[in-house]
Amino acid sequence: MTGLRERKKQRTRDALILAAHELFVTQGYEATTVDQITESVEVSQRTFFRYFANKEDVAxxxxxxxxxxxxxxxxxxxxxxxxxxxxxxxxxxxxxxxxxxxxxxxxxxxxxxxxxxxxxxxxxxxxxxxxxxxxxxxxxxxxxxxxxxxxxxxxxxxxxxxxxxxxxxxxxxxxxxxxxxxxxxxxxxxxxxxxxxxxxxxxxxxxxxx
The missing domain is CATH 1.10.357.10 (Tetracycline Repressor, domain 2)
Structure with a gap:
């Protein structure tokens, strides 16, 4: 069974994907920044880069x-x-x-x-x-x-x-x-x-x- 810590990490990763996709389709990939993605999820850039190497990776x-x-x-x-x-x-x-x-x-x-x-x-x-x-x-x-x-x-x-x-x-x-x-x-x-x-x-x- 997946532990609480792993489930929390998965929820954070999924939330970053959702936020990034919403921004990419509404304002464009190039216009979207990592800061905007992390602000949408209320996490730090450090947290983002724990899951993804860059914008391309999350896209x-x-x-x-x-x-x-x-x-x-x-x-x-x-x-x-x-x-x-x-x-x-x-x-x-x-x-x-x-x-x-x-x-x-x-x-x-x-x-x-x-x-x-x-x-x-x-x-x-x-x-x-x-x-x-x-x-x-x-x-x-x-x-x-x-x-x-x-x-x-x-x-x-x-x-x-x-x-x-x-x-x-x-x-x-x-x-x-x-x-x-x-x-x-x-x-x-x-x-x-x-x-x-x-x-x-x-x-x-x-x-x-x-």
Whole structure:
């Protein structure tokens, strides 16, 4: 059981994330200072830097949490699943828990608006892309391990993961920019995009692709 001290630390960290996100979406990332974030929560700068290295770190905290938990969920999948099935099953099995974890910290509509801030802020977008590349390497390594492959000599794990993550990103931008999607609607959109991955790569697109 988590102790009182740890729960208090988690509440402080969550409060900093919430305050930062609210400021970022209302006045912009660049215009927001660490002082403003800490003043909103009534803590010191020292407390802020105990949890986060900088503004970028707090801005992408939920994306980092998602990546870590997604990887953990994939790592626990049965070894006899096909690679693509593993990625899809991990998404389906972890979506609700990940969504609930986000909503324990910030409202969903604020989370979606923060995605828009990331998309239009060059520094945050670059940092998010770096974060995504780290996750892709972790996922590709795990997919390769499960299949008994060497990812340095066999490109298939990296190719599959790159395609899957790219589709996830496109779907995420699609529903985040709509501004009113529920978690269920977001999962529906994401599944639909993933369903189109294999046909888009291998099938004829009709008269236009003939």
């Amino acid at each position: 992408l905290a939920l994306q980092k949490m998602f990546a870590e938990r997604f990887f953990e969920a994939l790592h626990g999948r049965p070894l006899d699943e096909a690679p693509m099935d593993t990625l899809r099953a991990t998404l389906d099995a972890s979506w609700s828990d990940l969504g609930a974890a986000v909503e324990e910290i910030v409202p969903l509509d604020l989370h979606m608006r923060m995605w828009q801030v990331i998309e239009v802020t060059p520094a945050l977008l670059a940092a998010h892309l770096r974060q995504s590349l780290v996750l892709e390497e972790q996922l590709a390594g795990e997919i390769a391990r499960r299949a008994g492959l060497d990812p340095e000599s066999d490109p298939r794990p990296r190719v599959l993961v790159a395609a899957f993550c790219a589709v996830m990103g496109v779907a995420g931008r699609h529903w985040a920019m709509r501004g009113n999607a529920s978690l269920e609607e977001a999962l529906k959109v994401t599944r639909s995009y993933i369903d189109h991955l294999t046909p888009a790569l291998s099938a004829n697109w009709g008269d236009g692709g003939a």
